[in-house]
Amino acid sequence: MEYAIEVNNLVKRYKDMLALDHFNMSVKEGEVFGLLGPNGSGKTTTINCILSLLSYDKGDIKVFGKKMTSGSYDLKRDIGVVMQNVAVFDELNVYDNIDYFCGLYIKDKKLRAGYVEEAMEFVDIADYRKFVPKKLSGGLLRRLNIACGIAHKPKLIFFDEPTVAVDPQSRNNILEGIKKLNREGATIVYTSHYMEEVEQLCDRILIMDKGKSVALGTKEELKRMIKNTETITVEIADVTEELLASIKAVPHVYDVVMRDESVKVYFSGGSHNIIRLMELLKDRNITYGRVYTELPTLNDVFLEITGKELRD
Amino acid sequence: MFFHNFKYCIKTMINGKVTLFWTLIFPIALATFMYMAMGNLMEKDEMFKDVKVALVEQETDNSLMLTTLFSSIKGENDEALIEPEVMDEQEAQAALNNDEVCAVIYSGDCHMDTRDENYKTSTVKNILDQYLQNSYMYKKIAEDDPDKLSEILGSMWGDTVFYTEEATTDGSQDRYNNYFFAIFAMSCLFASFSSLYTTHNIQGNVSALGMRRNISATGKLMIVCAEYAAMLMVHFVVELITLLYMKLLGVDIGHKYPAVVLTLFVGCMIGLAMGVIIGSIRNIGVGGKIGIAVGVSMVLSVMADLCVSGLKNMIEMKCPVINRINPAALITDCFYTLNVYDNYNRFTKDIVTLVIESVLLVAVSILIVRRNKYASV
Numbered sequence: 001m002e003y004a005i006e007v008n009n010l011v012k013r014y015k016d017m018l019a020l021d022h023f024n025m026s027v028k029e030g031e032v033f034g035l036l037g038p039n040g041s042g043k044t045t046t047i048n049c050i051l052s053l054l055s056y057d058k059g060d061i062k063v064f065g066k067k068m069t070s071g072s073y074d075l076k077r078d079i080g081v082v083m084q085n086v087a088v089f090d091e092l093n094v095y096d097n098i099d100y101f102c103g104l105y106i107k108d109k110k111l112r113a114g115y116v117e118e119a120m121e122f123v124d125i126a127d128y129r130k131f132v133p134k135k136l137s138g139g140l141l142r143r144l145n146i147a148c149g150i151a152h153k154p155k156l157i158f159f160d161e162p163t164v165a166v167d168p169q170s171r172n173n174i175l176e177g178i179k180k181l182n183r184e185g186a187t188i189v190y191t192s193h194y195m196e197e198v199e200q201l202c203d204r205i206l207i208m209d210k211g212k213s214v215a216l217g218t219k220e221e222l223k224r225m226i227k228n229t230e231t232i233t234v235e236i237a238d239v240t241e242e243l244l245a246s247i248k249a250v251p252h253v254y255d256v257v258m259r260d261e262s263v264k265v266y267f268s269g270g271s272h273n274i275i276r277l278m279e280l281l282k283d284r285n286i287t288y289g290r291v292y293t294e295l296p297t298l299n300d301v302f303l304e305i306t307g308k309e310l311r312d
Numbered sequence: 313m314f315f316h317n318f319k320y321c322i323k324t325m326i327n328g329k330v331t332l333f334w335t336l337i338f339p340i341a342l343a344t345f346m347y348m349a350m351g352n353l354m355e356k357d358e359m360f361k362d363v364k365v366a367l368v369e370q371e372t373d374n375s376l377m378l379t380t381l382f383s384s385i386k387g388e389n390d391e392a393l394i395e396p397e398v399m400d401e402q403e404a405q406a407a408l409n410n411d412e413v414c415a416v417i418y419s420g421d422c423h424m425d426t427r428d429e430n431y432k433t434s435t436v437k438n439i440l441d442q443y444l445q446n447s448y449m450y451k452k453i454a455e456d457d458p459d460k461l462s463e464i465l466g467s468m469w470g471d472t473v474f475y476t477e478e479a480t481t482d483g484s485q486d487r488y489n490n491y492f493f494a495i496f497a498m499s500c501l502f503a504s505f506s507s508l509y510t511t512h513n514i515q516g517n518v519s520a521l522g523m524r525r526n527i528s529a530t531g532k533l534m535i536v537c538a539e540y541a542a543m544l545m546v547h548f549v550v551e552l553i554t555l556l557y558m559k560l561l562g563v564d565i566g567h568k569y570p571a572v573v574l575t576l577f578v579g580c581m582i583g584l585a586m587g588v589i590i591g592s593i594r595n596i597g598v599g600g601k602i603g604i605a606v607g608v609s610m611v612l613s614v615m616a617d618l619c620v621s622g623l624k625n626m627i628e629m630k631c632p633v634i635n636r637i638n639p640a641a642l643i644t645d646c647f648y649t650l651n652v653y654d655n656y657n658r659f660t661k662d663i664v665t666l667v668i669e670s671v672l673l674v675a676v677s678i679l680i681v682r683r684n685k686y687a688s689v
Contacts, residue, residue: 051527053516054686070526077529087520091327092320103316104528132327148524 002029003065004156004187005050010059012045012211019045020056021211027189029064032182034202035191036298038308042211043191044084047158051081063156077105080154084161086145088133094120095129098147105152119151122177139170146174150181157181159190163197175201195298207302214305223296226304227254230267231296232274234281235289239263243286250276313530317538321510325546331506336550339499340557346491347561363394363432366404366413370420378419381443394436492563493647494618497640499554500579501609503547504587508601510539511591511677517686518594532682540674543584544577551576566651571659575646578666582639583609585673592680609640616640642666 005027012020020042027033035043048054050061052070061068063075088097098116106112120126123143133141142162150157159178163171178201182188192198198205199219207215207222215222223229236243239258247263248256252270256263267273274293281288302308325331365382369375375398382394396417399407404416408425414432416425422444426433454461513519514536516526525535555576558565565572590605610618615638617624624641627634635641642662649658 053523053527071531073529073531076527079527081524081527083520083523085520085523087524089320089324089521091324096320096323100316100320101524101528103320104313104525104530107313107316 003027004029004063005033005189006060006062007046007050008060010046010049010056010061012042012049012054012056019211020049020059023059023208023211024213025206027187028204029187030182030185031203032178032188032190032201034198034205035189035208036193036195036198036205036302037208038193038302041208043208044160045211046208047081047160047189047191051079051158077152078155080149080152080157082146082149082157082159082162084164086133086141088141088144088148090133093130093132094125094136094144094147097133097144098151101148102151105154115151115153119147122150122180123147124173137167138165139167139173142166142170142174146177150186154186156187157189159188161192163192163194171197195302199298205298207298207305209302209306215301219298222298222301226296226301227268228266228296228300228304229269230273231294232265232267232277232291233262233294234265234277234291235262236281236286237261237289238287243284246280246284247277250280313534314538317530317535318542321539321542322546325506325543328509331509332550334505335499335502335547336553339495339502339554342498343492343495343554343558343561343563346495347563363436364413365394365396365436366407366416367396367398368401368404368416368418369398370418374422375419377447378417378422378443381439385439394439489564489651490617490621490624490644490648491619492558492565493644494613494616494640496551496554496558496576496647497579497616497643498609498613498618499551500547500576500583500643501586501612501640503543503580503583504590504605504609505602506543506547507540507584507587508591508605509587509598510536510543511588511681512598512601514539515592515681536678536681540584540588544580547580547583548577551580564651565647568650571650571656572647574663575643575650578663578670579639579643581670582643582666582673585670585677586639588677589673592677594680612638612640616644636665637669639666639669 003026005025007023007025010020010023010025011018023042023046025035025046035046037043045054049056049059050063050068052061052068052072063072064078066072066075068075089100092100095116098119099112102112102115102119106115117126120129123146125140125143125147128136128140133144136144146159146162163174166174175197178188178190188201190198190201202219204216204218205222206213215225217225244256244258244263247253247265250265250273252267252273253265254268255266257266258264265273265277274291278291367375367378379396379398382396383392385393397413401416401418404413405425407413408416408427411427414426414428414430415436417423417436417440418425422440424433424437424440426437450461450464453464513521514525514532515522526532552573555565555572586608587605590601590608593601593604596604614620615623615627615634618640624635624644627641635645642665646659646662649656649662653659
């Protein structure tokens, strides 16, 4: 198996603060790899170290099997980055911005012109080619930011929180675009604190907190790491201690929590849990309102492993 | 890659109208206003001609003699330098108070009334004093020893020394040109705004653009060199346009055009170098850096006589080393020496100093900015 990125024992300190604490990560070629964690967990620091933008105190980083340094221009040729902060020239229009950044990688003018057109079509911004960034909406600006990062057709692309402050339609466009890039052969590293995006996109996910890796696997593997396999919420007006005790006695229930006129029942394993629960309520002649079932999310994984929510 | 960065740097500069305003429009506007305010001051204030005096008749003989005397004083082209006008006392005093005449002369005792003491009134006073001395002397000789009168009159002509002024240069001596030279200097230093932005945008730890360019497949040095060359070209063209405009206004910058153009080119170099070093200052945002660039450019230009005449001379007397290193003073000095001196010794010294300063500033900036990895971003 060829690895696009190998990070071993990475340590990065900002004065007294340990940003990366013996961090390890491996990204396989051709996969979409998610880096998930709350703000300040070290996601962007990891990316910047891999890109040789940040110095680090200890560790080893390889990209496509070669040691990554600031002078590795042959490696950098195959890397694209879509940064969290929009990095475009306010004085240049959409076409010129993409052409400029593509030109930092591609010398051939004709080839580059083709790539620029493709990039604009890819992010659906071709109609705005003569617009300057000030005239673009937030979503379009983000799309321009993406186009600037991927125009030169890199083999490895980093997306660092690309959908922050983006409208839902543009967000969907961005996520669809990323899937398309991966289908065309690019290895993607996607960082976010939005678990829904990571769940939707990524083949494998690494959850990090305080500079450490806390869990790694596919989303199914991660969810299997935790006790909870299903949560059923029932709206019940009158809840007694006796009722709660009898719900807790239902097979595979490991916890029952009363919250805002609803009862949350946590199951570990089992199948058709909702049927067993409904039968119990019916037997007891309990009046209930809405019932809904939830499968565990990455937030639940994070919560169980670290004791806190993914979102601040 | 070089030409790619070069091309896009020019595009961003031309599209970034703020920079163009400060480096082109502002100096041209300032030069225009200065010319309107001071354009012919040299002619009006410094040249001894069109000196009007009022003559109050008190004794007929003297007034005729005085009128003849003043009318006979002529310039190189036979033009009358002093224009006497006969008036009554009231009219004469009114004309003096209204600055229509610089002095009132009473023909009776030949005393002179003035409002201000300046070289014109001093010269008229000097002429009047000589007239009085000589006329008293000849009257005395005529009374005491009339035989000797013809001999004395003959020696008076013999003693007279006629000399002409021969200038060692054909350059303009108009000191008001210094203001316009200082505008050129200010305009050159305003090139620092462009290089300041460029330096800021190449650093990965202060700018998102810098981050993107640092992780690209093009080396930072290549980007910096290409952009410096582009900025130098654009600002040099801007200075040539300013030069052309000054010529159209009628500002005399001499005839040594290749040297003038070289001065402007080197002036742009030092201006850009200043911006590079300001742009590489850490822990200050772009706004703060622009403030520093404006402040430094203006202070250096004022010290080179931009708005206050004589400040450069005062600095030369109190602390001459400042004039030796102040880029604005060096640029104005280049223009001045081209105008006044026949040789290029002082000019060459100024140019070499400017080049050395540019290289030093850029070298220091490269040492600060050249890091390819940052401790934090």
